[in-house]
Amino acid sequence: MSVAFWSLLLGALLIVMVLARTLLARLLLSSAMIYLAVGVALGPLGLSVIRLDPVEHAGILQAATEVALLISLFTVGLKMGAVPLLDRRWLLPLRLAFISMALTVGLITLVGVWALGLPLGAAILLGGILAPTDPVLASGVQTTCSSDPDRLRFSLAGEGGLNDGTAFPFVLLGLGLLGLHELGAQGWRWWLLDLCWATLAGLLIGALAGALIGKLVVYLRTRHHLAVGLDEFLALGLVAVAYGAAQLCLASGFLAVFAAGLALQRVKEQPRTQEPEPPADETGDDGLATHSQHASAAMSQAVQGFNEQLESLAELALVLLVGAMLAYTTPTLALCWFVALLLLPLRGAAVLLGTLGEPLAAHQRSMVCWFGIRGIGSIFYLMFALQNGLSGELAQQLISLTLVTVAASIVLHGVSVGPLMKWYQRREGAAT
Template sequence: MSLAEWALFVGGLMVTMVLAGTLLGRLPLSSAMVYLALGWVLGPDVMNVLRPDPFLHARLLETIAEIALLISLFAVGMQLGVPLRDRRWLLPARLAIGSMALLVGMVTAVGVWLLHLPLGAAILLGAIVAPTDPVLASGVRSEPGARPDRMGFSLAGEGGLNDGTAFPFVMLGLGLLGLGELGPGLMRWWGISLLWATLGGVAIGALLGTGAGRLVVLLRSRHGQAVGLDEFLGLGLIGMAYGLAQICLASGFLAVFAAGLALQRVRERPQAPRAEQEDTPRQARDMQDTVQAFNEQLEKVAELALVLMLGAMLSYAPLPAAGWWFVPLLLLVLRPLSVLAAVPGEGLSRPQRTMIAWFGIRGIGSVFYLLFALRHGIAPRIAETLVSLTLWTVATSIIVHGITAQPLMDRYILWRRRAGRRR
């Protein structure tokens, strides 16, 4: 297609999604389901317009997926108004660390015993399909503010954290396949890939987000400087947090997510002198609202690009026989089991446990780590298995979770209202 034809197609698609947005809200469909179907139609199986071959173009596709993931993590971080020291983060942390580690272990066992994969490849498969997606879970995403619904907040927090906490398991799998350095006795993996990457990423992002936000608010409230270009602030923080974290061998994903969280909290930490404190929160709110609105629009564009690409990539991933049982096993059995093992003692009701266990939506993070693994040169037979199982897991998740999101959320909201009246 020529540039003019692409412009016509993409522009028409965007306008159509705006016009059909209300209709989609009334149907058991999500925008991601529409993009997925269009991507498949544009792919080699039908129109042969999009040809995102993951085996030939892994590096380019990985870069696109990484950019989209960074945008989504920053946008989600800015929607969560709970400080990191708050106890409400305990449940998302348990889901993103404990539950995900258990899921990686169960998928590893399935990979070794039933799929007959080498141990490293089985761990790699588990790490790729374990992260949940905060963008595609927008139908059940937490509402903004300091007092969000616990179910929605936990899912959004889990999705923001586990794209970073999956990285050590990916590196472990690659290392066991001889494609990465683990160090003597796994010391490099424990010290750098696991502990430092996780803690360092959060620390770097939190410091940059807090520092940049406070500096902008201080300059505006006391000196009338640094006014405007709030959109640049969001993009700049994404670039700075990711770049500095990667240079320091920390997790760029956790850094960007933490930067979004920290910038969102600046509004409640006025730094101006007492006489100007009334004006400072307004300056912070204006900055935060502009950055958040801009990043939410970027997030929607990123979702469009990535899910279109995913739909076209399905042509390069014929569904293997194992896919007919692996995908249902992962979504219907292993994900719920991993969640139920992580939530005891959190005081969740049965509807909350059920919703969290079901809505483990797979998406951009899984696609990114798949392409990351392919770029490292894994063996062709293993690569074909990983590509097929991962892409069909994500596609199935988009469809089944997209269909069930609105009906289940309607029931959940009804339950919350009844519970509120009883209290």
């Protein structure tokens, strides 16, 4: 198809989504559901305009999904950065991202070995692919930038922001057991490098990058009126620096970018004594950006706004491709019961076990159990596995399980997010 055709198609889709956004909410349809349907219609199951074989195009798809994840993780970090790091509200998302995620990998592994007949390495790999929840498609339940956010939204956002990084060691473990990744004698390389070092160093590198670059920009703006504007470049540059530095140090780039967003949001103002508020005619972007009492807030707000727009575009492109790739799945009876088992009992069991003892209301716990949204993160890990040598019948089986699970999650969670979140808000309002 010509460039003109693609330009017309994508432009029309973007405009229609803007015009129909309110109507879609009333019809209980999410934007991701529309993108998925359009992808199916344009793929081999429909007009056959998009032909994107996951095996043949794994490299391109891995790069695209990785960029989308990095943008989304940075945005989530910015939204959560207003809560102090030692605040007890961080305990629940940490338990979800580490304990519940590891339990999900274990439960999927058991199902993979005993019910699907997968080798142990492939079952662990499937668990690593499908265990992380998705930050890109979870906009309907994500938190807002506030020092006193809603606990449910904050916990789900934190889980999605962290477990894309914490799932990576399990993907590498699965590949290692399949002979596609070096684990070291008795697994020492996996334990020390892939698990411990990658996690801790990724968080540290991202935090340092976000804090140092943020403080430098605020200092230059408030003291010398330099480095003003181009906040879009700042957002992309910080994501690239945090990710690149982490990867060069063999650390988790995903965790580094998430931590960079947290650190940037936490950059404090550098107020000058007796500096007056900016005049009414200077309260625009440049006026606030160089004022010592508003500079860091203006910087974070501008960066977050730009990243949210990029995140929406990435969601459109990648969910469209997921819909087109559904044609390359192999329909089996196992797909139906596996998806139902993963999204309901397995997710629920992992959350309940991982949050034992956590003071959480029953309706909040049930919402956390349900909103284990799978999406772009799972597609990235699938493409990563294909790029690292996963092939043959085993590859086809994991492609089918992953793509169908993501598509089912987009539909089921997309339909339910509006009514359930409205019910939750009414419940919280009545309790208050």
